[in-house]
Amino acid sequence: MSSLTKxxxxxxxxxxxxxxxTFESPYPAVNEExxxxxxxYVSNWNGDPTSESMDLESLQWQTWVKLYDPEIILLNVxxxxxxxxxxxxxxxxxxxxxxxxxxxxxxxxxxxxxxxxAPWMSLxxxxxxxxxxxxxxxxxxxxxxxxxxxFTKATWPLSLIRTIAQPLEKKKQLRILTEEKxxxxxxxxxxxxxxxxxxxxxxxxxxxxxxxxxxxILDISLFSYAExxxxxxxxxxxxxxxxxxxxxxxxxxxxxxxxxxxxxxGSVLLDDE
Amino acid sequence: xxxxSSQESVPPRNVPPIDRESIQSARETLRSLSEILTENSTLxxxxxxxxxxxxxxxxxxxxxxxxxxxxxxxxxxxKSMPLLDTLNNIQETTGKLMAFxxxxxxxxxxxxxxxxxxxxxxxxxxxxxxxxxRLFFETGTDVGNVEGNVxxxxxxxxxxxxxxxxxxxxxxxTRNRATMSAKFETPVNASPATHFRVLGYSNVRDNKAISSxxxxxxxxxxxxxxxxxxxxxxxxxxxxFWRRVTHLSEYASPSIRxxxxxxxKQSLAYSYMVDTRDHPTLPSRGNYVRALMELAGLGPxxxxxxxxxxxxxxxxxFSLNRTRSVTLAVSSRLGAMKPLDESPTLLxxxxxxxxxxxxxxxxxxxxxxxxxxDSLGGTAYLALSTSLLFPLPKLDASKPFRLQxxxxxxxxxxxxxxxxxxxxxxxxxxxxxxxxxxxxxASPAARFELNFTLPIAVTGGDVGRKGLQLGAxxxxx
Numbered sequence: 142m143s144s145l146t147k148x149x150x151x152x153x154x155x156x157x158x159x160x161x162x163t164f165e166s167p168y169p170a171v172n173e174e175x176x177x178x179x180x181x182y183v184s185n186w187n188g189d190p191t192s193e194s195m196d197l198e199s200l201q202w203q204t205w206v207k208l209y210d211p212e213i214i215l216l217n218v219x220x221x222x223x224x225x226x227x228x229x230x231x232x233x234x235x236x237x238x239x240x241x242x243x244x245x246x247x248x249x250x251x252x253x254x255x256x257x258x259a260p261w262m263s264l265x266x267x268x269x270x271x272x273x274x275x276x277x278x279x280x281x282x283x284x285x286x287x288x289x290x291x292f293t294k295a296t297w298p299l300s301l302i303r304t305i306a307q308p309l310e311k312k313k314q315l316r317i318l319t320e321e322k323x324x325x326x327x328x329x330x331x332x333x334x335x336x337x338x339x340x341x342x343x344x345x346x347x348x349x350x351x352x353x354x355x356x357x358i359l360d361i362s363l364f365s366y367a368e369x370x371x372x373x374x375x376x377x378x379x380x381x382x383x384x385x386x387x388x389x390x391x392x393x394x395x396x397x398x399x400x401x402x403x404x405x406x407g408s409v410l411l412d413d414e
Numbered sequence: 415x416x417x418x419s420s421q422e423s424v425p426p427r428n429v430p431p432i433d434r435e436s437i438q439s440a441r442e443t444l445r446s447l448s449e450i451l452t453e454n455s456t457l458x459x460x461x462x463x464x465x466x467x468x469x470x471x472x473x474x475x476x477x478x479x480x481x482x483x484x485x486x487x488x489x490x491x492x493k494s495m496p497l498l499d500t501l502n503n504i505q506e507t508t509g510k511l512m513a514f515x516x517x518x519x520x521x522x523x524x525x526x527x528x529x530x531x532x533x534x535x536x537x538x539x540x541x542x543x544x545x546x547x548r549l550f551f552e553t554g555t556d557v558g559n560v561e562g563n564v565x566x567x568x569x570x571x572x573x574x575x576x577x578x579x580x581x582x583x584x585x586x587x588t589r590n591r592a593t594m595s596a597k598f599e600t601p602v603n604a605s606p607a608t609h610f611r612v613l614g615y616s617n618v619r620d621n622k623a624i625s626s627x628x629x630x631x632x633x634x635x636x637x638x639x640x641x642x643x644x645x646x647x648x649x650x651x652x653x654x655f656w657r658r659v660t661h662l663s664e665y666a667s668p669s670i671r672x673x674x675x676x677x678x679k680q681s682l683a684y685s686y687m688v689d690t691r692d693h694p695t696l697p698s699r700g701n702y703v704r705a706l707m708e709l710a711g712l713g714p715x716x717x718x719x720x721x722x723x724x725x726x727x728x729x730x731x732f733s734l735n736r737t738r739s740v741t742l743a744v745s746s747r748l749g750a751m752k753p754l755d756e757s758p759t760l761l762x763x764x765x766x767x768x769x770x771x772x773x774x775x776x777x778x779x780x781x782x783x784x785x786x787x788d789s790l791g792g793t794a795y796l797a798l799s800t801s802l803l804f805p806l807p808k809l810d811a812s813k814p815f816r817l818q819x820x821x822x823x824x825x826x827x828x829x830x831x832x833x834x835x836x837x838x839x840x841x842x843x844x845x846x847x848x849x850x851x852x853x854x855x856a857s858p859a860a861r862f863e864l865n866f867t868l869p870i871a872v873t874g875g876d877v878g879r880k881g882l883q884l885g886a887x888x889x890x891x
Contacts, residue, residue: 156868160871161870161871163872163874164844166875169783171783172667176668180668218671218675222662222670222674232668238664296678297678299678302676
């Protein structure tokens with residue numbers, strides 16, 4: 142047994158010397174900066190720092206990062222880049238990934254504040270979000286307009302999938318959802334109008350919600366919804382009318398836009414004014 | 415191995431043993447026939463009629479065209495030719511019919527012409543064929559390049575009576591998780607040397623161990639294939655594929671994340687292959703050459719991929735002894751890829767290198783540029799290999815087992831478009847090199863190797879494998 146051990150350690154000592162030659166790596170270092178800083182991966186963004194992402198949640202977190210975490214690098218990717226196929230998501234250094242649903246807790250990191258704003262956030266993620274989806278997918282005139290002018294452009298025939306197949310699938314899911322909950326268009330838009338009104342009352346004459354000096358996540362979230370609603374090419378714009386009838390909410394959106402340094406949606410807003 | 419068991423040949427029972435007298439008598443008959451043929455080899459004969467019997471599912475028009483290039487059955491009499499040439503012609507025609515792959519056997523019957531208007535030396539030819547079953551279904555396990563799979567194939571032969579093939583395949587493998595394909599193939603102008611093929615294809619490939627992603631590919635390929643007189647196989651194909659890089663692992667690098675999503679590739683490809691080796695997996699002599707060129711992104715549907723890619727493979731095998739049991743095989747592979755515009759090449763289009771079938775002593779597809787642990791592939795590669803194979807001691811050399819000693823060298827990098835030769839020079843100056851020895855088993859379907867490998871030289875970032883490496887595949891260097 143000991144001779145076997147001696148033989149194996151002998152061969153091991155020989156094999157330890159291999160490889161005999163190691164050349165210097167000829168390959169240039171790739172994405173070094175991305176390995177030392179956190180990266181927020183967003184979608185539907187053209188990469189221009191003054192331009193807004195056309196995805197709702199990507200715009201929300203893009204804006205938050207610009208205002209409060211500027212060391213986080215922003216990159217535009219497909220949603221297939223995410224482990225759960227949802228964007229945005231955050232990659233912290235050392236390969237730890239925070240998925241979309243965890244971004245609120247991770248980036249905002251103020252549980253007390255989150256508890257306070259939770260019911261107001263639910264107005265945005267609840268009735269306003271439902272009304273937005275209805276306007277985009279279940280209103281036939283709007284849906285056709287968006288197919289021609291909004292859904293992500295891609296190489297043909299990929300564009301057929303992006304502008305036809307995927308939105309149709311989403312439309313089918315929403316139809317099932319609204320039928321299950323017995324929601325009709327009037328109810329949906331009335332709920333949204335009430336939600337905007339409540340938020341407007343909360344904001345009152347303040348610059349930001351809860352009389353803050355700087356925009357909170359609630360302000361930024363409202364901003365991202367407002368941008369989508371204002372800039373979607375909708376023929377039936379009932380939701381836009383509900384928003385614009387609350388002038389202070391529009392002013393808040395303008396304030397956040399200016400603070401974040403965006404310049405891409407200004408022309409449409411001027412038309413509204 | 416197919417689920418359909420192949421029956422080993424069993425000697426028939428109740429057959430009287432053949433005696434020496436019978437053998438002698440048969441030899442004499444053959445000798446007489448041979449003498450008659452030799453004496454009359456220059457006798458001018460014509461073919462009065464030629465008929466294919468037993469081809470119940472083959473269209474008459476197709477058969478007429480198939481026979482036309484050798485003999486014209488519509489002519490009243492084929493122009494007289496020397497007997498030997500006529501027999502060779504008939505043999506060639508029969509071989510051509512067999513080459514379509516729809517007949518099990520073909521027997522030639524020759525008789526004096528029965529027509530009243532035929533000449534004294536004219537012949538009637540009947541080619542008696544036995545058609546293969548039109549439908550074929552198979553399930554089994556298979557070996558691809560460094561992976562195994564289970565599969566089911568269905569094949570319909572002679573679909574419209576013109577030697578068309580319609581096949582479907584489903585397979586599930588260790589690396590190619592789910593592959594489905596449907597293929598329609600038809601000879602062009604009733605020629606077995608030229609085929610038109612339509613292939614629909616869907617594949618999910620697990621690249622998580624190499625680059626933290628799965629690759630889904632779906633598409634269509636139209637190709638025209640032609641075999642020339644020198645056994646070269648030409649193929650021109652128009653390909654249209656949708657690819658999706660998806661299901662990234664949590665630890666995927668930024669380079670892979672930036673490549674995730676959907677892309678379209680529309681390409682025109684030409685390949686040429688000539689194989690004169692005596693055995694595809696254990697050659698003792700011959701040459702194998704394969705050249706491929708692919709142009710992607712030009713045309714009405716340009717797609718996302720725009721590049722010009724070319725590859726050249728070569729293998730030369732020769733024996734070192736009279737019995738051809740000791741052989742030396744020298745192989746080389748070379749590839750280059752250049753984007754047609756400023757946009758970078760896509761991950762799913764780049765070359766990969768490494769593994770038991772390309773560079774022994776290195777992990778599968780793990781050579782070349784990387785981002786963290788993810789291999790990014792490259793746009794230029796060079797690989798060289800030499801293997802010495804010899805029989806195992808005390809084992810008959812006719813068995814498909816060999817011991818081998820090998821050495822591999824090569825590298826994968828990014829092409830310097832301004833100075834491409836420098837790229838290959840740099841690979842040669844700083845190559846990854848490995849050597850080793852092992853056991854080879856060459857079945858008709860695939861080659862299996864179990865090697866002990868030692869990396870001699872590596873470039874930084876490339877990791878060699880010390881120790882045992884198992885390989886299974888069809889195309890080894």
